[in-house]
Structures are given as C-alpha cells and as structure tokens.
Amino acid sequence: MKSAKPLLCVHGHFYQPPREDPFTGTYRCEPSAAPFPNWNARVTAECYAPNASAGNFGRISFNLGGTLARWMAEHVPETYQRIVADVSHYAAQYGVGNGMAQAVHHTILPLARGRDKRCQVRWGIASYIHRFGMRPEGIWLPEMAVDYETLETVAEAGLAFVILSGEQVHGDLSYGAGPYLVRLSHGRSINVFVRDRGASDYLSFNMPAPETIRPWANALLAGRPADSLTLIATDGETFGHHHCHGVRVLEELTTPGEADAYEVTTLARYMRQHPPRTEVEIVENTAWSCPHRLGRWATGCQCTPGCGQWKGALRRALDNLAHEIDEIYAEAMRRRNLAPWSLRDEYVRVVLRQVGGAEFLSEYYLGHLSTQAQRSLLDLLEAQVHRQRMFVSCAFFFEDLERIEPRYAIASAVQAMALVSHATGDNLTRAFRRDLSIAVSPGTGRTGAQILDEIMAGANFAESPLGNGKGSFQRSSTRP
Ligand SMILES: [Zn+2]
Numbered sequence: 001m002k003s004a005k006p007l008l009c010v011h012g013h014f015y016q017p018p019r020e021d022p023f024t025g026t027y028r029c030e031p032s033a034a035p036f037p038n039w040n041a042r043v044t045a046e047c048y049a050p051n052a053s054a055g056n057f058g059r060i061s062f063n064l065g066g067t068l069a070r071w072m073a074e075h076v077p078e079t080y081q082r083i084v085a086d087v088s089h090y091a092a093q094y095g096v097g098n099g100m101a102q103a104v105h106h107t108i109l110p111l112a113r114g115r116d117k118r119c120q121v122r123w124g125i126a127s128y129i130h131r132f133g134m135r136p137e138g139i140w141l142p143e144m145a146v147d148y149e150t151l152e153t154v155a156e157a158g159l160a161f162v163i164l165s166g167e168q169v170h171g172d173l174s175y176g177a178g179p180y181l182v183r184l185s186h187g188r189s190i191n192v193f194v195r196d197r198g199a200s201d202y203l204s205f206n207m208p209a210p211e212t213i214r215p216w217a218n219a220l221l222a223g224r225p226a227d228s229l230t231l232i233a234t235d236g237e238t239f240g241h242h243h244c245h246g247v248r249v250l251e252e253l254t255t256p257g258e259a260d261a262y263e264v265t266t267l268a269r270y271m272r273q274h275p276p277r278t279e280v281e282i283v284e285n286t287a288w289s290c291p292h293r294l295g296r297w298a299t300g301c302q303c304t305p306g307c308g309q310w311k312g313a314l315r316r317a318l319d320n321l322a323h324e325i326d327e328i329y330a331e332a333m334r335r336r337n338l339a340p341w342s343l344r345d346e347y348v349r350v351v352l353r354q355v356g357g358a359e360f361l362s363e364y365y366l367g368h369l370s371t372q373a374q375r376s377l378l379d380l381l382e383a384q385v386h387r388q389r390m391f392v393s394c395a396f397f398f399e400d401l402e403r404i405e406p407r408y409a410i411a412s413a414v415q416a417m418a419l420v421s422h423a424t425g426d427n428l429t430r431a432f433r434r435d436l437s438i439a440v441s442p443g444t445g446r447t448g449a450q451i452l453d454e455i456m457a458g459a460n461f462a463e464s465p466l467g468n469g470k471g472s473f474q475r476s477s478t479r480p
Pocket residue numbers: 289290291292293294295296301302303304
C-alpha cells in the first residue's frame with residue numbers, strides 16, 4: 001500500500017561494551033557511573049527503561065547488542081520483556097518484526113577472516129531468534145564497517161538488508177534511504193538502506209527540544225516525495241542518555257498526527273512494499289565513526305588523541321594468537337572427521353544453552369568418546385568463543401591500551417589460551433606475550449605484555465562446571 005506522505009524510519013543502535021569480569025561473568029562496580037552501581041544500570045535508567053515505557057521500541061527499528069541484551073534480561077527483566085513484547089506485537093500487526101540482528105561480538109567485520117565473519121553473522125542471527133522468537137531480516141554491521149565479503153556473508157546467511165551511511169556508497173542516491181541493490185558474486189545481491197547523515201547527526205549532536213521536533217521533521221520531509229523513505233540511524237543511547245530529553249523527542253518524532261507531513265515505518269516493513277529500484281556500489285573498508293579506512297581499529301588514526309600505534313600491535317598479537325588457536329582447533333576436529341568451521345557455527349546452540357555440551361557432541365556421533373576426550377573437544381570449542389570475543393571493536397575504539405576495553409580483549413585471550421592448554425597441553429602464552437610487548441600504552445608507557453602478566457596474576461582460575469580440574473576457567477561468562 002502506497003503512502004500519500006513521505007515516510008520516516010528511526011533506527012537505534014543499542015549497545016554497551018562488555019562490562020563483566022571475563023573470568024567470572026560478574027559485573028564490576030563502576031564508581032564513574034554513580035549513583036548507579038555500573039554504567040549498564042545508569043544508561044538503563046536514563047535511556048532503555050524510559051524508552052521502553054514510552055513504547056518507543058514498538059515504533060522504531062533497532063538492534064540490541066548481545067552484551068546489553070544479556071545484562072538486561074538478567075537485571076532489568078521488565079524492561080527487557082517489554083522490548084521483546086513490542087517486537088512480537090509489531091510482527092503480529094505488520095507481518096514482519098522491527099528488530100535487526102547484530103554481528104554477535106561487535107567485531108569490525110572487514111578486519112576479520114571470512115570464516116569469522118560467517119561465525120559473527122550466524123551467531124548474531126541465532127541470538128536474535130533466541131531472544132525474539134523470529135528470524136531477523138536485516139543485520140547491524142558494527143560501526144557500519146563494510147566490505148564486499150561482509151555483504152556476501154550476510155546474503156549467504158539469508159538476510160536481506162543492512163544500513164550504511166551515504167559516504168559509504170557510490171551511485172545515484174536520489175531514492176532517499178532506498179533500499180538500493182548491491183550486486184554480489186554468484187548472482188547474489190543485498191539491499192542497503194542509506195541513512196540521512198545530516199538528520200542523524202543533528203539528533204546525535206544538537207538534540208532539539210521535544211516541542212520543536214515535529215516542526216523540524218515536517219520541514220525536513222515536506223519536500224520529499226510521497227511514499228519515499230528517510231532514515232535516521234544513530235546510537236540508541238542518544239535518546240535519553242546522551243540527551244536527557246531525548247526519550248520525549250523520540251516519542252514525539254515517532255507519533256506524527258494527521259496534520260504532520262510524514263508517517264513512520266520500519267525497514268523490513270518498508271522493504272516488503274518497496275523493492276530496490278536502482279543499484280549502488282559500496283566503498284570498502286569504511287565505517288560511520290572513522291573516515292580513515294578503518295584506521296581507528298586497525299592501525300591508529302587521528303580519531304583518537306595521542307599515539308595509536310598500540311592498536312596495530314594489539315591487533316597483530318590477537319591475530320597471531322587466533323591463528324594458532326585455530327590451527328590446534330581445526331586439527332583436533334578433523335582428526336574426529338568433523339568440519340571445524342561449520343561445527344563452530346553450530347556451537348552457538350551450546351553457547352545459548354539450548355543444548356548441553358555432551359548432548360551437542362552426541363549429535364555428531366561423539367557420545368562414545370571417553371569423558372576426557374569429550375572434555376578436550378568442548379574446551380577447544382569453548383576457546384573459540386573467547387577467541388571471537390577478543391576482537392570486540394571497543395578494544396580498539398578509544399585512545400589507550402590501559403583502558404578496560406583492551407584489557408577485556410587480552411583477558412578473553414587468556415581464557416582462550418587456558419582452555420587450549422587444558423585440552424591439548426599447548427602453551428601459547430609466550431608468543432602472545434612477545435607480540436604484546438610491542439604494544440605500548442601512550443598514557444603510562446606500559447606494554448601489553450605487562451598488562452597480560454597483571455591479568456594472568458589476577459585471573460580467577462576456578463573449577464569448571466564440567467569438573468575438569470585446575471587450570472581451567474569458569475564457563476559462566478561464555479554466552480555471546
Ligand atoms: Zn579514524
């Protein structure tokens with residue numbers, strides 16, 4: 001059905017970096033978040049809870065990062081359940097949900113190998129289905145970082161669309177937010193919605209007063225063609241956390257009346273009625289929060305103050321370690337006639353606690369193996385979870401190696417190494433420490449090797465739930 005007015009979609013990217021102790025899964029007290037015990041609690045009070053109460057999650061398009069969704073489900077179940085219910089209600093009303101999946105560990109996908117892209121996307125889809133009870137149609141690319149291989153992966157996984165920013169796309173963008181078709185190999189294609197960067201940045205950085213938002217939107221949209229789509233996409237925390245009156249702004253913006261010049265919709269719903277009319281090409285290795293060809297997460301760039309060379313050194317250390325972990329893992333699985341990477345993709349069911357580890361192995365006809373052999377395989381699979389978590393984008397996003405985010409990446413590496421060591425006896429620590437000694441904190445002058453030693457000294461070694469003895473870490477924190 002065609003609309004007589006132009007349409008507006010607001011997309012919120014709701015996400016928090018991992019904040020739990022990677023060894024125990026417990027959440028630390030964060031004094032900077034006072035009077036709340038930690039930042040998740042504070043941003044919930046300012047943003048997630050009031051937006052849920054206002055019904056905003058039932059009118060916008062959004063993605064909810066796994067780290068945040070997990071915390072909300074546990075600590076603020078009423079807010080979490082309201083969001084899930086809003087998606088169900090939306091799907092019942094319009095035949096399609098308004099949520100989008102997210103690459104599960106918020107990895108910068110163009111910097112990842114193909115099989116890791118696939119794992120991130122498939123685990124993200126599985127997590128979405130687990131939470132919302134339906135398949136997603138689109139996926140949020142962390143930091144909107146894109147290359148063709150990422151889009152191939154998304155299309156191969158059966159998803160229909162992603163969101164990009166105008167500067168990441170080449171072509172005729174006269175159809176507003178689109179969707180636009182991007183051609184891929186093997187006759188595949190993917191749809192891209194292009195956000196209105198000016199309007200998105202206006203809300204992000206100059207949030208207007210609630211009473212002025214509809215006049216602003218009317219002025220923005222009045223001249224645009226009937227039935228065309230305009231997309232505002234920004235961090236969800238813009239509405240309430242970064243700007244305290246943002247919750248009311250979002251409510252006003254998404255509840256236009258008869259007298260207003262526009263109506264609201266969401267992406268999957270709009271796409272059902274509006275297939276792409278023209279094609280565009282993407283600009284590879286671009287992202288919405290760094291104009292330096294992914295330098296922010298790869299080599300260091302002017303996006304963060306001071307010397308960012310530690311970013312390249314940390315990434316090299318993690319890449320080298322991942323390579324070694326993968327070799328050990330793949331060899332062990334092939335010895336059992338298992339396809340290592342599709343098995344890893346499937347392991348998300350254990351991570352989501354849909355099946356137990358032993359049950360999972362028995363599905364692959366490994367139930368006859370000794371307890372010891374089963375534990376080794378499960379340790380190697382579990383090591384892959386932590387090895388995926390090492391690459392969370394937040395580790396590279398800020399200015400200093402000493403921050404909590406890079407430490408989290410290194411701690412995840414420690415967990416992965418401990419599991420590998422327990423499974424096979426391989427000790428990967430020495431090479432990792434040598435690589436990390438090249439990464440130097442611009443703030444303190446300490447190296448990544450010193451930080452590694454500190455983390456290992458303080459790591460909470462514990463009996464694993466499988467009872468496999470000393471030297472193995474708890475598995476309590478390994479949900480995506
Ligand atoms: Zn940059």
